[in-house]
Structure formats: structure tokens, C-alpha cells
Amino acid sequence: MDSGIKGAPLAAATASGAAGGAPFIRIEDVSKSFGSFQAVRNVSLQITKGEIFALLGGSGCGKTTLLRMLAGFETPTSGRIFIDGQDMTGIPAYERPVNMMFQSYALFPHMSVEKNIGYGLKHDRMTDAQRKDRVREMLDLVQLTPFAHRKPHQISGGQRQRVALARALARQPKLLLLDEPLAALDKKLREHTQFELTNIQHKTGVTFVVVTHDQEEAMILSDRMAVMDKGRVMQVGSPTDIYEFPDSRFVAGFIGSITFFEARVRSVSGATALVEVPAMQTCVTARAVPGLAEGALVTLALRPEKITLSRARPEAANAFSGVVHDLGYFGKDSLYKIALPDGTTVSVNSVNARRSGESGRVAVWEDAVWLSFEPDAAILLTA
Amino acid sequence: MSGMEDTAAAPATRPRRTGWLSLWFNRRGWADITIATPFLWLVVFFLLPFLIVAAMSFALRTSTSPPFSFGTDGHLLSLQNYARLLTDDLYIRSLATSLMNAAVATVVCLLIGYPMALALTRVSRSARNILLMLVILPFWTSFLLRVYAWIGLFGTNSWFNRGLTAIWNALAPADWALHSIQMMNTNFAVVLVMVYSYLPFMVLPLYANLEKLDLTLNEAAMDLGSRPWRVFLDVTLPLSMPGIIAGGLLVFIPVSGELVIPGLVGNPSQPMIGRVISDEFASAHDWPMASAVAVALLLLLVVPMMLYTHFEAKAQEKKAMEP
Ligand SMILES: Nc1ncnc2c1ncn2[C@@H]1O[C@H](COP(=O)(O)OP(=O)(O)OP(=O)(O)O)[C@@H](O)[C@H]1O
Numbered sequence: 001m002d003s004g005i006k007g008a009p010l011a012a013a014t015a016s017g018a019a020g021g022a023p024f025i026r027i028e029d030v031s032k033s034f035g036s037f038q039a040v041r042n043v044s045l046q047i048t049k050g051e052i053f054a055l056l057g058g059s060g061c062g063k064t065t066l067l068r069m070l071a072g073f074e075t076p077t078s079g080r081i082f083i084d085g086q087d088m089t090g091i092p093a094y095e096r097p098v099n100m101m102f103q104s105y106a107l108f109p110h111m112s113v114e115k116n117i118g119y120g121l122k123h124d125r126m127t128d129a130q131r132k133d134r135v136r137e138m139l140d141l142v143q144l145t146p147f148a149h150r151k152p153h154q155i156s157g158g159q160r161q162r163v164a165l166a167r168a169l170a171r172q173p174k175l176l177l178l179d180e181p182l183a184a185l186d187k188k189l190r191e192h193t194q195f196e197l198t199n200i201q202h203k204t205g206v207t208f209v210v211v212t213h214d215q216e217e218a219m220i221l222s223d224r225m226a227v228m229d230k231g232r233v234m235q236v237g238s239p240t241d242i243y244e245f246p247d248s249r250f251v252a253g254f255i256g257s258i259t260f261f262e263a264r265v266r267s268v269s270g271a272t273a274l275v276e277v278p279a280m281q282t283c284v285t286a287r288a289v290p291g292l293a294e295g296a297l298v299t300l301a302l303r304p305e306k307i308t309l310s311r312a313r314p315e316a317a318n319a320f321s322g323v324v325h326d327l328g329y330f331g332k333d334s335l336y337k338i339a340l341p342d343g344t345t346v347s348v349n350s351v352n353a354r355r356s357g358e359s360g361r362v363a364v365w366e367d368a369v370w371l372s373f374e375p376d377a378a379i380l381l382t383a
Numbered sequence: 384m385s386g387m388e389d390t391a392a393a394p395a396t397r398p399r400r401t402g403w404l405s406l407w408f409n410r411r412g413w414a415d416i417t418i419a420t421p422f423l424w425l426v427v428f429f430l431l432p433f434l435i436v437a438a439m440s441f442a443l444r445t446s447t448s449p450p451f452s453f454g455t456d457g458h459l460l461s462l463q464n465y466a467r468l469l470t471d472d473l474y475i476r477s478l479a480t481s482l483m484n485a486a487v488a489t490v491v492c493l494l495i496g497y498p499m500a501l502a503l504t505r506v507s508r509s510a511r512n513i514l515l516m517l518v519i520l521p522f523w524t525s526f527l528l529r530v531y532a533w534i535g536l537f538g539t540n541s542w543f544n545r546g547l548t549a550i551w552n553a554l555a556p557a558d559w560a561l562h563s564i565q566m567m568n569t570n571f572a573v574v575l576v577m578v579y580s581y582l583p584f585m586v587l588p589l590y591a592n593l594e595k596l597d598l599t600l601n602e603a604a605m606d607l608g609s610r611p612w613r614v615f616l617d618v619t620l621p622l623s624m625p626g627i628i629a630g631g632l633l634v635f636i637p638v639s640g641e642l643v644i645p646g647l648v649g650n651p652s653q654p655m656i657g658r659v660i661s662d663e664f665a666s667a668h669d670w671p672m673a674s675a676v677a678v679a680l681l682l683l684l685v686v687p688m689m690l691y692t693h694f695e696a697k698a699q700e701k702k703a704m705e706p
């Protein structure tokens with residue numbers, strides 16, 4: 001299983017990078033070890049100018065380490081990083097055209113908001129008036145003009161986060177690195193700030209690399225994203241690619257909820273494949289993926305919202321039956337847990353499109369139901 | 384003190400007499416005692432003695448026992464001692480020598496101690512414990528013994544003196560060449576031994592302060608284009624100011640009243656203020672004068688500090704209120 005995963009992300013990365021023109025940032029086979037521990041393993045990525053690129057993965061998978069290598073705080077054990085065509089090997093952090101927004105914000109506690117934002121401009125060749133203008137412009141961008149003279153401990157968490165963003169953007173970096181920029185904010189402020197971040201990115205045109213462990217955040221913010229696991233990049237693609245066309249069991253399971261079925265390939269004809277799924281006690285057709293061999297064991301994955309529930313046997317090509325084991329009512333939709341004869345539990349999400357009382361539901365506890373899905377909805381995974 | 388009222392009031396409200404004491408202890412007694420103990424200590428062993436000294440400074444010297452009395456010439460309080468303090472230039476000169484030596488010693492301690500403290504925060508944990516141990520180690524041998532060791536080093540025939548002389552002769556022009564350097568009984572010796580003795584008092588508070596600093600701030604400054612030296616000036620140095628002030632006071636205050644070091648290696652014709660106070664008490668038996676000098680020294684050290692903190696707090700407040 002492992003060897004299959006290794007090959008896939010490289011191919012995917014090159015494919016999507018080439019599609020967006022000349023890559024702005026090229027990460028070539030970068031690894032980083034701390035002692036005997038490998039935090040980042042053979043990562044290759046290409047990031048296009050002006051996009052928001054998300055690094056998504058569980059805790060300890062090496063996202064921060066990769067970001068710190070881009071910023072110049074860590075040196076890769078092997079491999080090279082190019083930014084705007086320039087090899088970054090041996091270039092210290094203070095000479096890189098890169099700025100970072102730290103997870104803890106790292107605002108200077110002894111400087112006012114204004115001084116914090118203007119700090120990076122001290123080193124740039126500009127007149128005092130230009131510097132002042134730039135600070136004013138940045139204060140305006142993040143709507144903090146009234147707080148210019150306050151110290152960081154005199155403003156709220158959300159305001160601090162905006163100071164950190166303004167400070168990182170003030171020098172007009174070619175690349176902005178954001179380490180979990182929204183992790184410290186509450187849910188409401190986070191949603192608001194997500195849109196603000198995208199707005200600011202569109203206004204400034206700076207390339208953003210955002211680290212996050214929140215899949216929804218990655219989906220909302222990014223143009224493209226890389227899913228990481230144990231120091232490796234598992235898949236690179238647009239949020240839709242990653243959600244609808246995961247190419248490994250890890251990525252499919254990491255994003256959203258999903259049910260996995262063991263399956264065996266019966267036959268492949270063009271774009272569709274016929275697979276036998278013991279848990280469904282039937283054969284189903286699904287969109288074929290490269291690398292399917294007749295008789296091979298594969299995984300069939302179904303997302304809860306792609307399955308339709310009905311009481312009577314449907315006309316659909318792919319149908320199987322089970323018993324309602326549990327159900328949860330969430331208002332706009334309901335989540336059903338359907339038990340199959342062999343004990344597998346399938347999650348099904350159905351939108352409550354019609355207005356009805358409890359009696360109007362498709363099914364309740366212990367009802368026998370039919371489940372069906374389109375051949376396109378099923379994801380076949382060879383890894 | 385507040386406990387006294389409690390013990391008096393408690394039996395009336397508590398039906399069971401055996402319970403009230405333990406109740407008081409459990410409710411707030413321990414907190415009261417923990418807070419009150421150091422206060423009591425300060426009041427009994429610092430504030431009261433100081434008030435006695437302050438009162439004595441307004442008395443006059445007599446040949447009775449104890450050798451002072453209040454209001455012999457009609458006035459209860461006499462300002463005669465303070466008048467002498469301002470007119471007799473022995474006091475002013477010795478005060479100037481003290482403050483000068485203390486200032487130089489403090490600055491040198493800071494210049495040596497700061498890099499030491501900074502290095503302590505940057506080495507591995509195990510090395511750090513060993514180095515901290517080494518900083519404290521001198522305290523384990525007698526202070527006097529260490530000063531006497533220095534006296535040996537200052538001697539004209541010691542390797543230390545000959546080494547310094549050789550360096551001087553190599554660097555200075557030929558007609559300034561020396562046979563040996565006169566170090567014993569100079570302010571140079573006094574300052575050197577002071578720096579040597581008080582260095583840990585500078586290093587330890589500085590280390591405690593620097594160790595708490597968030598290293599991501601350094602990274603942030605570097606990320607914003609600052610080279611390491613600039614990072615130090617812009618981030619580390621201003622944030623370590625409380626440590627510098629604490630270390631500076633811990634060295635400056637005891638050093639300016641230091642008696643033993645100048646007595647052993649200093650110039651007897653240029654006494655420091657500690658010597659003057661001690662002489663007034665012990666040799667001249669002029670307790671009121673000694674007290675006046677002590678009070679003046681304390682005021683000189685404490686008043687500027689209090690003014691500084693007061694205005695610093697005011698300035699902070701004002702800045703925060705700005706729109
Ligand atoms: N300086 C270091 N020395 C030793 N190990 C380190 C160091 N920095 C990181 N690691 C290890 O490398 C791995 C990856 O760390 P990293 O900080 O990149 O994780 P992350 O993906 O950012 O996780 P999180 O989401 O929790 O922030 C972790 O297992 C961590 O323990």
C-alpha cells in the first residue's frame with residue numbers, strides 16, 4: 001500500500017503545477033530530519049504566483065516544518081527550494097522575499113500597533129513619508145486605524161491577528177506564509193476572517209501559503225491544497241479534486257466523512273468498471289480509475305450525501321439494502337446510519353427538502369430501506 | 384493583625400469553642416499568616432531600626448551612654464548633622480567616590496554579565512545547569528578568603544600584575560613603560576574586586592528575565608528583515624530592560640555601601656561612604672552623625688528610584704489612553 005502512495009503525489013504535483021504556467025515556488029524533493037526523526041519526507045510541490053495554497057494535515061505531520069523551511073528558519077536536510085526562480089539554499093531568513101504570519105502572532109509587546117506594522121519597513125529604502133503612508137495604508141486595509149497607538153496587550157485577539165497580517169504584508173512580500181492563522185479565533189470571527197483573508201489576497205495579489213489542520217478552512221480559503229501525512233504529501237489539487245477525486249484511502253478518509261467497502265474488480269470497460277462488493281451482496285458499476293486490473297482487490301468509497309434512500313427498490317443501476325440503525329435530525333438534513341447484513345454501517349445524508357412531521361420521514365429506526373448511488377458517485381481506490 | 388479581630392469575634396458567633404480556631408485557620412488564617420510574616424519581618428527588622436536611625440540623625444552627640452541625646456539646646460530636633468553633611472567635604476567626596484565606584488562596577492558587571500546570561504539561555508539544558516552552578520559556585524567559599532586571594536594577585540610580584548604590566552608595556556608608547564602596576568590601594572582594585580564579587584547578582588536576574596523571552600519574536604524580527612545584531616537591539620535588549628534594572632539595582636545598591644572591599648584593597652585616603660559611617664560609629668562615637676550619613680545615602684539611592692517608577696507608570700498610563 002505504501003509504495004503506491006509514494007508514487008502518486010509526485011505525479012499529481014507536476015501535473016497541476018504545469019497547468020498553471022511557470023511555477024513561482026518550486027519545492028524539489030525536500031526532506032527534513034530532526035536527529036533520527038524524519039519530519040518532512042521527499043516533498044515536491046509547485047505553487048503558482050498569486051494563488052492561495054493550503055497545507056492540510058493532522059497534528060505533527062510536518063506542515064509547520066515545511067513552512068519554516070520556506071521562511072528560512074530551518075534548513076532542509078536534502079532537496080532544494082526555489083522562490084521566483086531563485087535557489088533559496090543558504091539564503092538567511094532576513095534576505096528572503098518572504099514574510100510569515102506566526103501561529104502565536106509574535107507581535108512585539110513593547111511596540112505600538114503602528115510600530116509593529118512599520119517594523120519591517122525600516123530596512124527598505126524609502127523616505128519617512130513613504131513609510132508613514134505605507135503604515136497608514138496597511139492600518140486601513142485591516143481596519144485598525146483607531147488602534148494605531150495601542151500596545152498589543154491592549155487589543156483583542158482578533159485585532160492582534162489583523163496586526164500580524166498587516167505587519168507581514170507591509171513589506172509587499174512575494175510570498176506570505178500563514179501558520180494556522182485562524183486557530184486562535186472563535187468560530188464566528190474565524191468565518192468572518194476567512195473571507196477577509198481571501199479578500200485581502202485578491203486585493204494584494206500576494207501568493208499565500210496557509211497551514212491548517214481544519215479541512216473546511218482549507219476548502220474555503222484555498223485555490224489548491226496539499227494533503228500531508230507523516231511528513232509526506234499525499235495528494236495535491238483543488239478542493240474539488242481532493243474531495244471528489246481522492247486517490248488514496250488516507251485522503252478520502254481525511255476530508256469529510258466517507259464509508260469504505262472492500263471490493264473486487266470483475267471487469268473494466270472503457271470509463272466504467274464492474275466491481276463486486278461483498279458487503280452490498282451485489283455487483284455495482286463505478287467510474288474507472290487508472291491501474292485497475294481484473295480480479296484485483298480495491299476499495300470502494302461512498303460519501304454520505306451521494307447516497308439516496310428509498311423504501312421501495314429503486315430503478316437505479318447501483319442499489320443495495322439495509323436496516324436503519326440510527327438517525328439524527330439536524331433540521332436542514334438528517335444523518336442515517338444504515339446497517340448492512342454483514343454488519344457494515346453506512347452513513348447516508350439526506351436533505352429534508354420537503355416540510356413534514358415525523359411521520360413524513362423516509363424511514364425511521366429498524367425500517368428496511370434501499371440505498372442507491374450513481375456510478376459516478378462511487379470512488380474507486382487502489383491505494 | 385487582622386487575625387486579632389477575628390479571634391476576638393469568632394467565639395461569639397461560633398457555638399462550639401473548640402472549633403473556632405481551626406475554622407479560622409482553615410478559612411483565612413493560613414493566608415493571613417503567609418502574607419503577614421514577611422511584612423512583620425520587614426517591620427521589625429528593617430522599618431523600626433531605620434526609624435530609630437532616622438530619629439537618631441536629628442540628635443546630638445554627647446559623652447553619656449548611649450552617646451546621644453535629643454534637644455540639648457532647646458530644639459527637640461537638631462539639623463546640625465545634616466548641615467555638617469553639606470559643608471564638610473569629607474562626606475561629599477566619599478559619597479562621590481562611592482557612587483562613582485558603584486556606577487563603574489555596575490556597568491562593568493552588566494557588560495560582562497549580559498553576554499553570560501544570554502549564553503546561558505542559548506545552550507542545551509544540561510550544559511545550562513552546569514554553567515548556572517559555576518555562576519553560584521564562588522558563594523561556597525568565604526567572601527573574605529576570595530578578597531585576600533585578590534590581594535595576593537595585586538602584589539607587584541604576582542603573575543597577574545606582571546602579566547598586566549607586560550601587556551601594558553607592549554601596547555603603550557615606550558616612554559610610558561612601567562616596572563609594575565600599582566594596583567593595591569587603588570580604586571581600580573576596588574572596582575575589580577566588586578565586579579568579581581557581585582557579578583552573580585547581575586547574571587541571575589538577567590538570566591531569569593532573558594530565559595522567559597519568546598524566541599519566536601526574534602524569528603519574527605528576522606523574518607521582517609533584521610540581521611541578528613539588529614534583532615538583539617530591537618527585540619532582546621528592550622524586552623530585557625526589567626532584568627537589567629533588577630540586576631543593576633542588586634549590584635549598585637550594596638556596592639555603594641560596601642565596607643569590606645574598599646577597606647581591604649582600597650585607597651585609605653579616598654574612603655568610600657561605608658567606611659565613613661563605620662568610622663563615625665566605631666572610632667568617633669558620633670552616632671547621630673553616622674545616622675545622618677546613612678539616611679542621606681538611603682535617600683540618595685531610593686528617591687530617584689521612586690521618582691523613576693512613578694513617572695514611568697504615569698507615562699505608560701498616558702500612552703495607553705491615547706486614541
Ligand atoms: N526542532 C525540532 N526538534 C525535534 N523535532 C521537531 C522539531 N520541530 C518539529 N519536530 C517534530 O517534527 C514533527 C512535525 O512537526 P510540525 O511542527 O511540522 O508539525 P505540524 O504539522 O505543524 O503540527 P501541528 O498541526 O500540531 O502544528 C513533529 O513530530 C515534531 O515533534
Ligand SMILES: [Mg+2]
Binds near residue numbers: 063064
Ligand atoms: Mg504547526
